[in-house]
Amino acid sequence: MIKKGKILICLIAIMIMSSVIVFAGYNIEKVNLNSNYKLIGKFNNGLAVVQNNYVYGEKYGYINSNGNVVIPCQYEYASDFNEGYAIIQKNTVYSKKWGVIDTQGKEYLWDETFDSIIGPVSNGKVLVQKYERWTFVDIYGKKASDFRYFNINSFSDGLALIKNSGKAGYIDTATKQVIPFNYIDGKNFNEGLAPVKTNLTWNYIDKNNNIVIKGTYYVDATEFSEGVAAIAKEELLGKRYALINKKGEFLSNFVFEEVGKNIEGLIPVKQYSVWGFADCTGNIIVKPKYTSVSNFSGGYATVCLNGKWGVIDAQGNEIIELKYHEANDVGNGIVALKYYNTWNLFKISKKENANISKQKIYINGNLVNFETYNILDNNYVKLRDVVYMIGKYNLNYNITWNAEKQRIDIISNKKYVTEGNEMKILNSNKVTKTGIKNSSSIFVDEISRNILAYTIDGYNYMKLRDLGNVLNFEVEYNENNNSVYIKI
Numbered sequence: 001m002i003k004k005g006k007i008l009i010c011l012i013a014i015m016i017m018s019s020v021i022v023f024a025g026y027n028i029e030k031v032n033l034n035s036n037y038k039l040i041g042k043f044n045n046g047l048a049v050v051q052n053n054y055v056y057g058e059k060y061g062y063i064n065s066n067g068n069v070v071i072p073c074q075y076e077y078a079s080d081f082n083e084g085y086a087i088i089q090k091n092t093v094y095s096k097k098w099g100v101i102d103t104q105g106k107e108y109l110w111d112e113t114f115d116s117i118i119g120p121v122s123n124g125k126v127l128v129q130k131y132e133r134w135t136f137v138d139i140y141g142k143k144a145s146d147f148r149y150f151n152i153n154s155f156s157d158g159l160a161l162i163k164n165s166g167k168a169g170y171i172d173t174a175t176k177q178v179i180p181f182n183y184i185d186g187k188n189f190n191e192g193l194a195p196v197k198t199n200l201t202w203n204y205i206d207k208n209n210n211i212v213i214k215g216t217y218y219v220d221a222t223e224f225s226e227g228v229a230a231i232a233k234e235e236l237l238g239k240r241y242a243l244i245n246k247k248g249e250f251l252s253n254f255v256f257e258e259v260g261k262n263i264e265g266l267i268p269v270k271q272y273s274v275w276g277f278a279d280c281t282g283n284i285i286v287k288p289k290y291t292s293v294s295n296f297s298g299g300y301a302t303v304c305l306n307g308k309w310g311v312i313d314a315q316g317n318e319i320i321e322l323k324y325h326e327a328n329d330v331g332n333g334i335v336a337l338k339y340y341n342t343w344n345l346f347k348i349s350k351k352e353n354a355n356i357s358k359q360k361i362y363i364n365g366n367l368v369n370f371e372t373y374n375i376l377d378n379n380y381v382k383l384r385d386v387v388y389m390i391g392k393y394n395l396n397y398n399i400t401w402n403a404e405k406q407r408i409d410i411i412s413n414k415k416y417v418t419e420g421n422e423m424k425i426l427n428s429n430k431v432t433k434t435g436i437k438n439s440s441s442i443f444v445d446e447i448s449r450n451i452l453a454y455t456i457d458g459y460n461y462m463k464l465r466d467l468g469n470v471l472n473f474e475v476e477y478n479e480n481n482n483s484v485y486i487k488i
Helices: 383-391 464-471
Strands: 016-023 026-033 048-051 060-063 069-075 085-091 096-102 107-109 116-122 125-130 133-137 159-164 167-172 177-183 194-197 202-205 211-213 229-235 238-244 267-271 274-278 284-290 300-305 308-313 318-324 334-339 342-356 360-363 366-368 372-375 378-382 397-402 407-412 432-437 441-444 447-449 453-456 459-463 474-478 483-487
Touching: 026 318, 048 069, 069 085, 085 107, 085 116, 159 177, 167 194, 177 194, 267 284, 284 300, 300 318, 300 334, 308 334, 308 342, 318 334, 318 342, 342 453, 372 432, 372 453, 378 383, 378 453, 378 464, 383 397, 383 459, 383 464, 459 464, 464 474, 464 483
Parallel strands: 360 483, 407 441
Antiparallel strands: 016 026, 026 342, 048 060, 060 069, 085 096, 096 107, 116 125, 125 133, 159 167, 167 177, 194 202, 202 211, 229 238, 267 274, 274 284, 300 308, 308 318, 334 342, 342 372, 342 432, 360 366, 372 378, 378 459, 397 407, 432 453, 441 447, 453 459, 474 483
16 A cells, blocks of 8 residues: 655646567566656556655656556545555545545545545455544445444455454454454455464364364464465474465475465565565475565566566566666556656566467357467457457447557447458468567456457457456357357
């Protein structure tokens, strides 16, 4: 979360210069911002929070991936976006009001004021404090209950940790207590399990309060992430962590001083007071040597060595030089790095071989001649071709490019507007092409959707199954005839 600002509104004019950094296997575009931002947040939902550095007032707003201001710096406080909303505090004539904004900049200011607030938005709820007690409000400011909690976490996996008189339990999003105060301590639910502490050790429980993994004198336990968690015990040299799976089976020995979250199969681990990355079985993939690291996102992580920040890939290759003085986490293939007093944006896209796919694709039993590419054993089809063809079966969507917010908008129940190149085979004589991972955000009916996309010949190609999930059609694969069937 980003710290609170001070006073006065700002007007920001930005001049942007772009350049491309050449690194084998990557396309890295550098966007120079001619503005002295004090801080830039993580890109999420296509936007990143920024704080200006003006003498007459430091306020917060939002920029897109081109560095253009799309929501002006006018807030005393602003969080990163999550679930399509960000938390803000704004001066009004009579008071400072809390509220949220959506990605279009629409404000939902709340009538009631609060002493403190914790974000980001999670499960559609925001944690707020008044009179030293806590409760939740929705995006419209409606309270879920009275201010009755002294110690509480934000919702995670549909439940929130609460503590009372030194005991821990959990409530659901209707603020009904579903797990009683049976534990000395606890942590958030994730992937259906939560670490809880009894008198002697940490265990893992499910949402029905059943002990699923029983501990043996463990002094700490982390939340699960992508099927992996870590438990710790005291050794001669101090606390050491081991990795476990959701059955409680050990994936590694107790060899790590600290352990982060498993993201994309890579886990930040600390050994001999420095950080590196291990895989899910505890094998070291990136040798520990860094003073600080972030989690991986989209195949990249920020790392710090001797006070200088840069970016590495999943093999530990340094793809952006470690020379920067501050860094934010990578989000949607974009990272902000600060060199002395100037922030820069870097758009990172990995290049992959895109081979012509020989799979046949049918829509409602009719063969359709899509131009399809295989990238890393997955088939990708041009977005516009798919939307164009399903429209012939009365499943209507239109596609627009939102240049201001640097995102693709897909709108349901709108007739598709053709561009003229739909269903045309481009450069069919070239069997292998280059696919560049696309960092543009994709929104369907104003909801951000996590769809992996590659750019080939200037067009966006996406997985058919991903498109089926968000555009409401079924996708089945028949291994016997190597064909894909779309059912509308």
